[in-house]
Amino acid sequence: MKPLIEFDQVVKTFTTSAGPVKAVEGVDLQVMRGQFVTLVGPSGCGKSTLLNMTAGLFHPSSGQVRYDGAPVPQFNRRTGYMTQNDHLLPWRDVAGNIAVPLEIVGLPREQIRERVARLMEMVGLTGFETSYPVQLSGGMRKRAALARLLAYDPETLLLDEPFAALDAQLRLRMQIELLQIARRLDKTVLFVTHDLDEAVALADRIVVFSGRPGRIVRVVESVLPRDRDLMGLRRSVEYNAQTAELWELLAPAVEEVR
Ligand SMILES: Nc1ncnc2c1ncn2[C@@H]1O[C@H](COP(=O)(O)OP(=O)(O)OP(=O)(O)O)[C@@H](O)[C@H]1O
Numbered sequence: 001m002k003p004l005i006e007f008d009q010v011v012k013t014f015t016t017s018a019g020p021v022k023a024v025e026g027v028d029l030q031v032m033r034g035q036f037v038t039l040v041g042p043s044g045c046g047k048s049t050l051l052n053m054t055a056g057l058f059h060p061s062s063g064q065v066r067y068d069g070a071p072v073p074q075f076n077r078r079t080g081y082m083t084q085n086d087h088l089l090p091w092r093d094v095a096g097n098i099a100v101p102l103e104i105v106g107l108p109r110e111q112i113r114e115r116v117a118r119l120m121e122m123v124g125l126t127g128f129e130t131s132y133p134v135q136l137s138g139g140m141r142k143r144a145a146l147a148r149l150l151a152y153d154p155e156t157l158l159l160d161e162p163f164a165a166l167d168a169q170l171r172l173r174m175q176i177e178l179l180q181i182a183r184r185l186d187k188t189v190l191f192v193t194h195d196l197d198e199a200v201a202l203a204d205r206i207v208v209f210s211g212r213p214g215r216i217v218r219v220v221e222s223v224l225p226r227d228r229d230l231m232g233l234r235r236s237v238e239y240n241a242q243t244a245e246l247w248e249l250l251a252p253a254v255e256e257v258r
Helices: 047-054 094-104 109-122 138-151 168-184 196-202 229-234 237-257
Strands: 003-016 017-032 036-042 062-067 079-082 156-160 190-191 204-209 216-221
Touching: 003 047, 003 190, 017 047, 017 168, 017 190, 017 216, 036 047, 036 196, 047 062, 047 190, 062 190, 079 138, 094 109, 094 138, 094 229, 109 138, 138 168, 168 229, 190 196, 196 237, 204 237, 229 237
Parallel strands: 036 190, 036 204, 079 156, 156 190
Antiparallel strands: 003 017, 003 062, 204 216
16 A cells, blocks of 8 residues: 655755754654554654645655655645644634635535535534634634534645643543544544643554654554544553553653753
8 A cells, every 4th residue: 555645754954043943854754544643742843844844835855755656746735734723714603614615616605505514513513603713612613623624625634733722621522523533534644742642542653753853763553443432541551551651752852852
């Protein structure tokens, strides 16, 4: 099977007023179609930079990022991006926000209405069509942003700490929903997080980075079954052992940053 996303000896150096900043170095990684891959590592190790390069927002300084066998084009339209900030339009209601991508591609009104209703149901927002972002809780805003992202129907979801601002319970609910949706729609996911528990809970593979310049320290295959019960994970011996193993791996990098 061919990988969907490939990082081949990727180096990215930024030019800043304080001089060059090497964000990542020697990154070799292959992501298969349909895989859920989490990226963890200390702050500033270039995790977002890797997502940006997958989205085609900028290119590596050396090495190559390939998508479906070809170098990533400028603006990779087969990917959809979601960051900590949900970027909902405050002057549009929830249905109006989710409809934006469908309006851009010129879908007829009736089809937009149907697609929006389906997406709202998928993320558990039915009944809030006419609410405005300011009236929503943090979790509901994330759901709306996720539905809008799915409206683009991207093959790959690039998620940069999407749930970092949520409290523990809401985060768990969003994780459960995201995992279900990703599996059901067969999405490929690159998910950046600082939270090791989250990284292990969601991933098929966990990629651990060193401090800046970010290098891959280890790629860990999940010990959990693909079909997993996120609610019951805390009681899973395998889950706790894998999380502890990752803490050990990350400890030197955390020390370095300190
Ligand atoms: N556009 C840019 N111009 C200059 N420097 C940048 C740019 N983007 C990222 N950097 C620098 O590259 C390094 C890696 O940044 P990046 O945001 O990819 O790290 P990260 O691992 O996602 O960090 P965090 O976990 O804190 O979000 C940082 O030192 C950052 O300041």
